[in-house]
Amino acid sequence: MSSPYAKELEIAQLAVQRAAILTKRVFHEKAKGTVSKDDKSPVTIGDFGAQALIIAALKANFPADEIVAEEEAAQLRDDAPLRQTIWDLVSTTQLSDAAAESALGGAIKDEDEMLTMIDHGASKGGAKGRIWAIDPIDGTKGFLRGGQYAVCLALMVDGDVKVGVLGCPNLPVDDAAPLTGSMESGQTDEGKGCLFSGVLGQGATSRPLTTGSLAPEKKIAMKAITDIAAATFCESVEAGHSAHGDQAEIAKKLGITNPSVRMDSQAKYASIARGAGDIYLRLPVSATYQEKIWDHAAGDLIVREAGGAVTDIHGKRLDFSIGRTLANNKGVVAAPVGGHPQVLAVVQEVLSLK
Known part of the structure; x- marks a missing residue:
């Protein structure tokens, strides 16, 4: 102790x-x-x-x-x-x-x-x-x-x-x-x-x-991504929680052919942290929505301690110091440290097309 x-x-x-x-x-x-x-x-x-x-x-x-x-x-x-x-x-x-x-x-x-x-x-x-x-x-x-x-x-x-x-x-x-x-x-x-x-x-x-x-x-520990095209990514079940269409386009640009695995809750963070999946995307569906800190705090730390990187769509670390929401962040991009820059770059490319 x-x-x-x-x-x-x-x-x-x-x-x-x-x-x-x-x-x-x-x-x-x-x-x-x-x-x-x-x-x-x-x-x-x-x-x-x-x-x-x-x-x-x-x-x-x-x-x-x-x-x-x-x-x-x-x-x-x-x-x-x-x-x-x-x-x-x-x-x-x-x-x-x-x-x-x-x-x-x-x-x-x-x-x-x-x-x-x-x-x-x-x-x-x-x-x-x-x-x-x-x-x-x-x-x-x-x-x-x-x-x-x-x-x-x-x-x-x-x-x-x-x-x-x-x-x-x-x-x-x-x-x-x-x-x-x-x-x-x-x-x-x-x-x-x-x-x-x-x-x-x-x-x-x-x-x-x-x-x-x-x-x-x-x-x-997270799996090291040697071939991003072979990765599996997790996303929310509900389309109201995360932009499924954008996420599908990101997967396509990364060459990922495995179907996304949709599941509720921070079980997604846990799944990629232990190497059962590789990438977790939660992309904004609203310009005004703010994520709640209790929906991300534990999972964010566990993924980072398992060898991952967790940022928002702008590449900023999730900021839990503002209050009850992640008011300074938009969306979540979680991936192994080595693959995160590539995933983030494609996320930003797809979202900037709108």
């Missing part, structure tokens, strides 16, 4: 793993036949429950730290049945994960405390101090269809990401498993579930998700 951020890493891993357990329970118990994110949807239940568990762990161990998170508890204060449903999940998940509870401390004691924990996520972010960014369920539609989603947590210190953890319950445990379109639906739990981690300057790792203590970790 002597390396920098060792305690933060351990708490983050255990907290994300426990939150991932809750989301899997929500999917299996609540998500059958659900296709929307209405107020009582499994996503709503899972979002609130996972956020409460993660924040409770952070506040027990790092009480002075600020937290930027997606949800707030006002809706639950006005909806007793929904609040009770979420509390039942939170309380039983805490009881069932004794190993994490012992290490994390700070068990949530009742519904009121659960609401208080959720509302601790209201920090405005910024360039000063220690700030955690949480996305309790990144990839709403992936979660609902049994495809890819992620539980995301990152620590920023003075605006710089120092620790990142991604829980990806539906990615294959095998780091060498190739990316396929079938990863986006019809998942079973067999052979699935990974926890990815990175600490600035210390590399990136993966380990299987468990329901107890942390499993042994393995170092991960």
Whole structure:
């Protein structure tokens, strides 16, 4: 525990793993036949429950730290049945994960405390101090269809990401498993579930998700691109999240013939970090849209620690110091360090044609 951020890493891993357990329970118990994110949807239940568990762990161990998170508890204060449903999940998940509870401390004691924990996520972010960014369920539609989603947590210190953890319950445990379109639906739990981690300057790792203590970790690294035409690239499932047409044109100009793999969430960052894919493109679909920091902080660090480069379409590093959004950036281009300049050049060429 002597390396920098060792305690933060351990708490983050255990907290994300426990939150991932809750989301899997929500999917299996609540998500059958659900296709929307209405107020009582499994996503709503899972979002609130996972956020409460993660924040409770952070506040027990790092009480002075600020937290930027997606949800707030006002809706639950006005909806007793929904609040009770979420509390039942939170309380039983805490009881069932004794190993994490012992290490994390700070068990949530009742519904009121659960609401208080959720509302601790209201920090405005910024360039000063220690700030955690949480996305309790990144990839709403992936979660609902049994495809890819992620539980995301990152620590920023003075605006710089120092620790990142991604829980990806539906990615294959095998780091060498190739990316396929079938990863986006019809998942079973067999052979699935990974926890990815990175600490600035210390590399990136993966380990299987468990329901107890942390499993042994393995170092991960991006594949070096020797032939860009043989690369595989990831993109968002939703056309509203990323410009599919531009991305197809970029792939064509790079000579890439492999079909793109579309998946939701920061599972894309995790997939290229361990070499299952090569390039992740998220190109702007709107001149005014600003990405949320919780959608990128953990994945950005993990890819960079695995030997990748992550920039926006202008070649600038992602800037997490502005607030709750990446206001200084447009889009994301992630690739191995050696291939990133070539990919970025083609991205800029295609986008400048408009």
